[in-house]
Amino acid sequence: MQVEDLRHKLPNITDPGLLKALSEYGNIHEFKAGKVITEPGQFIKMVPIVLEGSIKILRMDDDGKELFLYFLEPGETCALSLTCCSASKPSEIKAVAEENTVILGVPIQKHEEWTDQFKQWKDFVSMTYQSRFQEMLVALDAVAFKRMDERLMRYIVTKMKQHKTNELHTTHQEIANELGTSREVISRLLKQLEKKKWIELGRNVIYIRDDFEELISN
Amino acid sequence: MQVEDLRHKLPNITDPGLLKALSEYGNIHEFKAGKVITEPGQFIKMVPIVLEGSIKILRMDDDGKELFLYFLEPGETCALSLTCCSASKPSEIKAVAEENTVILGVPIQKHEEWTDQFKQWKDFVSMTYQSRFQEMLVALDAVAFKRMDERLMRYIVTKMKQHKTNELHTTHQEIANELGTSREVISRLLKQLEKKKWIELGRNVIYIRDDFEELISN
DNA sequence: GCAATTTAGTAATATAAGTCACATAGAAAA
């Protein structure tokens, strides 16, 4: 990818040397919405920087039960890939393209070189660790301290913001998977929200009231 | 603290320049076992490196409910303090001295200088992020995917290893706090373990069978 | 020693969530 395009896609990266290096050594990969990018056990060969679209990061347990952790948005990378790469350990998480997504893959050894070479890369990595840590805490708070109804409402808000819409096109089963519960539980809780007139349910779609976020915070 | 003492306490740090800097700018703080070092909302003025003893890191919710995350042992530091310091945000966690503990406090601005100045400091910070991230995943797995009985058994193993003993001197209430549940639940589950002859219960003490860890993994 | 406090045991009950079973509705395929 050309330096000029990268400068445009990654406005936080301004160091010309770093942009040149990214352009030279980074590989473009494209994933269609829903495509599984990495699964637990797989070895990661590069640090992925999201250029377009977004990636959903999930934790899985041994029985295949899943738990949504956070989204990676344009300009961001995954702390776990940094971790896994450095330790050359297999992936601890599942990554799925949430939309059609374009990433720039940085080879591991370049990542290590650049932390010494470019202050901006070092700061980028440090910033990544910081923000992912925060998001892990949010995910932890949810499972440790919140009931499923509240977790579901927060999930809806997160997805709404991510897709910039108040129509979610998804199934109850998929929500259940990402919250690590069963479909019946989600169907019931959604029905309760519908009874309160906060959402409307259709097949494969949930219509959400514009003031949903204010409603749930009270 | 003298460079020679630090070299002895922190065998992973070998760079003479870094050791000298740590000796010059680091401040020694001592905490008695049980002393609360940081609470949520408090601002952190330094990066703490454990020299002796250990520190217990807990997450708290708004109602004061707690959840044990991990221990910091000699030679380790807290990723969250790195995060909070850099972002100058208040602490997200509670830190309590698990034993009588000695820490070396590194001023924030020195931390930032040293990441550029000393490769070994940069690696130390990076390593810290990596290992804390792993431990966050372990904590997350527990609350997301495990039942309380299994969490309790793992908790017992963690404490045993930490204190290098098979006598835990603690109360049911304290265990309940750290696992984010109620005292009655812990009393009942401990009683079940006693019935299986895996532990013996006394007042303020739990005696654990030597082969406890093998027993629970089957 | 005796009263007060802390710690532990436990039964009864309540609640959130998970599971099972089955009905139905809409969409897609034949």
Place this chain on the structure above:
DNA sequence: TTTTCTATGTGACTTATATTACTAAATTGC
């Protein structure tokens, strides 16, 4: 159109955990 498949709705039931209420034992302070 009819069949098939997928998604949803819902009652009945189970289970794990939380809460309430109380007792008793051990320890501490007087």
